[in-house]
Amino acid sequence: MPIPLAEIRALVGQYPRTPVVGAVGSHSAIDIADGAVTEGLPSLVLAQEGREATYARYFRTLRYHAGGRHRGCVDDVWTFPRFADLAAPAVQERMRSHGVLLVPNRAFSSYVPLETIENEFRVPIVGSRALLRIEERTERENYYTLLAGAQIPTPRAIASPEAIDRLAIVKLPHATRRLERGFFTVASPQEFRKRSSQLLENGTIRSDDLAQARIEEYVLGPVFNFNFFFSPLVPRAEGLELLGVDERRESDLDGLVRLPAAQQLELPETARIPSYTVVGHGTLTVRESILEEIFRMGEKFVDATRERYPPGILGPFTLQSCLDKDGHPVVFDVAARIGGGTNVHLGVGHPYGNALWRTPMSTGRRIAVEIRHAVDTGRLSEVVT
Numbered sequence: 001m002p003i004p005l006a007e008i009r010a011l012v013g014q015y016p017r018t019p020v021v022g023a024v025g026s027h028s029a030i031d032i033a034d035g036a037v038t039e040g041l042p043s044l045v046l047a048q049e050g051r052e053a054t055y056a057r058y059f060r061t062l063r064y065h066a067g068g069r070h071r072g073c074v075d076d077v078w079t080f081p082r083f084a085d086l087a088a089p090a091v092q093e094r095m096r097s098h099g100v101l102l103v104p105n106r107a108f109s110s111y112v113p114l115e116t117i118e119n120e121f122r123v124p125i126v127g128s129r130a131l132l133r134i135e136e137r138t139e140r141e142n143y144y145t146l147l148a149g150a151q152i153p154t155p156r157a158i159a160s161p162e163a164i165d166r167l168a169i170v171k172l173p174h175a176t177r178r179l180e181r182g183f184f185t186v187a188s189p190q191e192f193r194k195r196s197s198q199l200l201e202n203g204t205i206r207s208d209d210l211a212q213a214r215i216e217e218y219v220l221g222p223v224f225n226f227n228f229f230f231s232p233l234v235p236r237a238e239g240l241e242l243l244g245v246d247e248r249r250e251s252d253l254d255g256l257v258r259l260p261a262a263q264q265l266e267l268p269e270t271a272r273i274p275s276y277t278v279v280g281h282g283t284l285t286v287r288e289s290i291l292e293e294i295f296r297m298g299e300k301f302v303d304a305t306r307e308r309y310p311p312g313i314l315g316p317f318t319l320q321s322c323l324d325k326d327g328h329p330v331v332f333d334v335a336a337r338i339g340g341g342t343n344v345h346l347g348v349g350h351p352y353g354n355a356l357w358r359t360p361m362s363t364g365r366r367i368a369v370e371i372r373h374a375v376d377t378g379r380l381s382e383v384v385t
């Protein structure tokens, strides 16, 4: 049974005026912590033993004798043998007693089972708890169904390998590194059979995943990840903000495309199939005449989430898109939470976010501004689930 919204709202009613902003220590935790302390809120990172040095050592807050921060932005780190342990009832109790508001990132929704987050994790989440599940491509109700309902263009689905009649991308998890991708591209049923048997043979993918794989049209166009923010605390017409745009650096895809074509063809057959492991991010802006369509797309997404997953999207979300040759976006993935690519603007702010807010506005800072505003106006219960 999903935790009733009223129960979470009641919890924040007892929270202190200065809540602690918490995040799972990976993905976007530095941005979240940096944003929190910039807005005068304490930060907490929940880390896994052996993976805590970034937070507990390199970005740890160091203070002057008088107490002010002179370096770093991670005020506190709690470590656990495994990330999933952070959802243990005793840890939840500790978080509540410290007044922790958890900002969900992909590390949280990947390492803590979704059932636990939905049914057992009695800590207020700043964002949309119910929407975390839509990222799972294998769910019956997922981001594709949401986008279709919102009439946002997505890559055309291809029903079966036999129906592949154009360049297509086959989406399934990696066989062993389950959080990574085992994606491959093919242009015909024959090529599908050849590539998939190679990948099965070399242990990159699994046959049970292949049977469930999503096959879709490969959109030829650059990837633009649109990082939005939605606030329910202002009139609806002012709620949607575009903060910035990022692109991913993917290994070894980016290495492959930097080789001359002749050398690509010299590689062994299996080395020509790129993996799509995200290893970093770059920043982008978008041609200004395209912006209005991007905003319309964001508005449709907000409306669809409010209708189908009330109270709908709260805070940051990313629509990962390719722009086609006419400059129209086609959304191939959604993050209904802070996107990993927002790291590019950590500390310095996003181009559009800065233009809007007249001050450096990263996603982490925007989240903290929202928390501050909600606390100051007695509306914290409206930004948590």
Ligand code: AMP
Binding pocket: 155, 169, 181, 183, 216, 217, 218, 219, 220, 223, 248, 250, 276, 320, 322, 332, 333
């Ligand atoms: P994702 O796991 O959805 O973030 O996708 C990983 C990468 O695959 C993206 O960054 C794109 O480079 C690529 N990709 C995914 N879907 C498509 C598509 N339909 N057309 C073109 N590229 C895609």
